[in-house]
Amino acid sequence: MDRYERINALHRILKAARYPVTVPRLQEELGCSRATVYRDLAFLRDALMAPVEGDGEAGFRYAAGESDRFELPGLWLSSEELHALLASQQLLKRTGGGVLSTVLAPLQQRIEGLLAAQAGASHWPVERVRVIPHRGRRLDEASFRTVASAVLERRRLGFEYRARSTDETTRRKVSPQRITHYRDNWYLDAWDHEREALRSFAVDRVVQARLLDEPAQDLEEGVLDQHLASSYGIFSGEPKGWATIVFSPKVARWVADEHWHSKQQGRFLADGRYELKLPYSVPRELLMDVLHYGADAEIVEPAMLREQAKSHLALALAQYDR
Numbered sequence: 001m002d003r004y005e006r007i008n009a010l011h012r013i014l015k016a017a018r019y020p021v022t023v024p025r026l027q028e029e030l031g032c033s034r035a036t037v038y039r040d041l042a043f044l045r046d047a048l049m050a051p052v053e054g055d056g057e058a059g060f061r062y063a064a065g066e067s068d069r070f071e072l073p074g075l076w077l078s079s080e081e082l083h084a085l086l087a088s089q090q091l092l093k094r095t096g097g098g099v100l101s102t103v104l105a106p107l108q109q110r111i112e113g114l115l116a117a118q119a120g121a122s123h124w125p126v127e128r129v130r131v132i133p134h135r136g137r138r139l140d141e142a143s144f145r146t147v148a149s150a151v152l153e154r155r156r157l158g159f160e161y162r163a164r165s166t167d168e169t170t171r172r173k174v175s176p177q178r179i180t181h182y183r184d185n186w187y188l189d190a191w192d193h194e195r196e197a198l199r200s201f202a203v204d205r206v207v208q209a210r211l212l213d214e215p216a217q218d219l220e221e222g223v224l225d226q227h228l229a230s231s232y233g234i235f236s237g238e239p240k241g242w243a244t245i246v247f248s249p250k251v252a253r254w255v256a257d258e259h260w261h262s263k264q265q266g267r268f269l270a271d272g273r274y275e276l277k278l279p280y281s282v283p284r285e286l287l288m289d290v291l292h293y294g295a296d297a298e299i300v301e302p303a304m305l306r307e308q309a310k311s312h313l314a315l316a317l318a319q320y321d322r
Contacts, residue, residue, distance in 0.1 A: 003040070006030050007048075010040055011072055014052065020059030048072060137185050137204040146209040147188050151176040156212040157190070162205050174199070175216040177224055189224070191217055198227050239279035241302055243286060247274045248296040260289070275300075283308060 009030055013021055026037045041060060045052040051070055054060035062070065143159070150157040157176050162169045174190035177198070181187075186203040198219070227238070247255045249272035256266060261278040268274055280286045283305055290297045291312060299306045 006032060006036075006040055007044060008072065010044060011050070014044075014050075014060065014062045015067055015070075017061045020054050020061045022059040023056055026060075137202070139186065139204050140207070143206050143209045144186065144203055146211060147176065147186075147203055147206060148179055150209075150211055150216070151179045151188070153211070154216045154218070156193075156214045156216050157188075157209060158212050159206045159209040161201055162207065164202065164205060172201070173212070174201075175218070177216075177219055179203070191219060193217075198224075238281065240281055241305075242277055242279050243283075243302065243305055244300040245276045245290055246298050246300055247276065247293065249273055251293060251296045255293075280305075287312060 010026065013026065013029060023034055023037050027034055030037065030040075032040075038056075041052055044050040049070075050072075051063040051066035052060055053063045061067075147157065147159075149155075155176075156173065158171070158173050160169055161172050173193050174188075175193065176188055176190045178189040179186060180189060180200075188201045188203055188206065190199060190201065191197075192199045246269070252268065252272060252274035255274050255276060256268070260276065264276060264278040266274060266276045278286075287305070287309055290299055290309065299309045
């Protein structure tokens with residue numbers, strides 16, 4: 001059996017034992033060497049905090065009075081799984097301007113402690129896991145925690161919101177529905193009680209956030225999905241139409257592997273180009289993504305969206321004709 005199986009088996013043996021279990025018996029039941037038994041006992045005691053007591057001659061057991069209360073932690077992973085978790089923790093820690101750094105520090109210490117106990121290393125080169133944010137915005141850690149707490153505790157939330165488009169500051173009282181991470185930034189999807197409508201707020205524009213005593217008003221998942229997830233990108237609302245975009249053979253294979261929308265439809269054309277169809281509500285974000293590909297992307301329809309793309313390109317070109 002592998003180490004995961006051995007630790008679980010060792011735990012069951014010691015938990016069921018009324019008297020100390022000798023090392024030869026543990027060797028026989030676990031199918032391992034004497035040295036391995038001692039290593040597993042040490043790991044169970046030091047890393048998993050099991051109440052192991054005894055010595056090599058008289059045998060080992062769980063301390064009286066502690067056996068019934070102790071269980072293996074719910075998170076007990078192999079070294080490979082802990083490595084993957086440590087890498088994932090680095091991703092979370094460095095996402096959103098490091099807003100989760102303080103919160104996740106104890107988790108990293110615990111993971112590194114488990115790894116050290118398993119492999120005998122005291123330092124793990126987490127700096128070799130690189131996370132390079134792309135156009136992420138700085139978050140206030142206190143505001144982020146309050147927003148996340150409101151979502152998870154299902155409580156109403158009050159805050160001031162400074163809209164980027166108008167630079168206007170307004171006071172909001174909302175029932176948070178979801179917190180969404182999209183393109184390296186966090187958004188709060190919430191029911192705005194004054195406006196009686198669903199709204200999405202950039203969390204980095206939320207200030208003076210405070211939990212309110214009133215419980216949040218929950219909307220049905222179907223309503224949220226229809227309003228917040230049916231259209232393209234973070235700009236929510238009922239889709240106003242479908243866009244058809246054709247990409248050149250040079251970028252076709254890249255676009256074919258990209259996820260633009262849950263309802264997107266794509267196919268390769270006979271000449272090697274790639275045709276992508278997807279619904280959209282507000283065209284702004286879709287236009288930004290299409291124009292990102294420059295001459296390798298062409299909006300075929302609808303005609304209005306095509307004309308908007310032409311206008312954007314003309315305005316951009318005019319900047320260079322001065």
